[in-house]
Amino acid sequence: MDDQEYTIPELNEEEIVNTANGGSFMSFLLGGLFANLFMPRKQKPIPMHYIPDSRLKENPSSDHSLSEDEKDFLSLVWSFEKEIKKAEKEGKWVRLYCLLQAVRHLNENQWKKYIDDSSDTQEILDKNFLALLNYILEIKPETNYWPKVSQRVKDDLEKGGLNIELEDLSFTFHGKPLTEEPW
Numbered sequence: 001m002d003d004q005e006y007t008i009p010e011l012n013e014e015e016i017v018n019t020a021n022g023g024s025f026m027s028f029l030l031g032g033l034f035a036n037l038f039m040p041r042k043q044k045p046i047p048m049h050y051i052p053d054s055r056l057k058e059n060p061s062s063d064h065s066l067s068e069d070e071k072d073f074l075s076l077v078w079s080f081e082k083e084i085k086k087a088e089k090e091g092k093w094v095r096l097y098c099l100l101q102a103v104r105h106l107n108e109n110q111w112k113k114y115i116d117d118s119s120d121t122q123e124i125l126d127k128n129f130l131a132l133l134n135y136i137l138e139i140k141p142e143t144n145y146w147p148k149v150s151q152r153v154k155d156d157l158e159k160g161g162l163n164i165e166l167e168d169l170s171f172t173f174h175g176k177p178l179t180e181e182p183w
Helices: 013-020 025-038 068-090 093-108 122-139 151-159
Strands: 162-165 170-173
Touching: 068 093, 068 122, 093 122, 093 151, 093 162
Parallel strands: none
Antiparallel strands: 162 170
C-alpha cells in the first residue's frame, strides 16, 4: 500500500457551518417540498352518514329536539341559577331574596306547564330545573340568608309592587330599580 499523503481541503467558515449542521436552510425547504410532492396523500375523510339511534326505534318520528319555548325555559333556569350564585357571592341579600321568591312564583305559575309535561324532552327539562331547585335547597336560604334581609324590607316586598324583567332578571319596586338596603 502506498502511503499517499492526503491533503485536507481548505474550507471557508460558511461551508464548515453548513456541513456541521447538515445543510443550509434552503436545502431544508427543498427537502420538505420534495417530500410533500412525492409522499402519498392522505385519504379524504368520508362524510358522516346518518346512523339511526337504537333508542329511537320505538318512536322513529321523534327527534328529541327542544321547542323554542322549552329552550327559553332552560335559558331562564340557567340564568336564575347564575344570578342566584352571583348575588350570594356578592352579598346582595335583597336581590337574592327577590330572585328566590321569583323562582318560587314562577314554579307555582308559568313554569307549571314544563313540570307537568310528558313530552320526549321532559327528562332534560326536569334535570336542569331540579338542579336549580336542589341548589336552592342546599344553600338553605331560610336559615342562611333570610335573616340578613330586614323584616321591614320583606314586608314591603310581600305587599306587592315588585316586578321582574325576565330578559335580564332585573327588578323594579313600585316602578323604581330595586336597591339593596337601606331603603
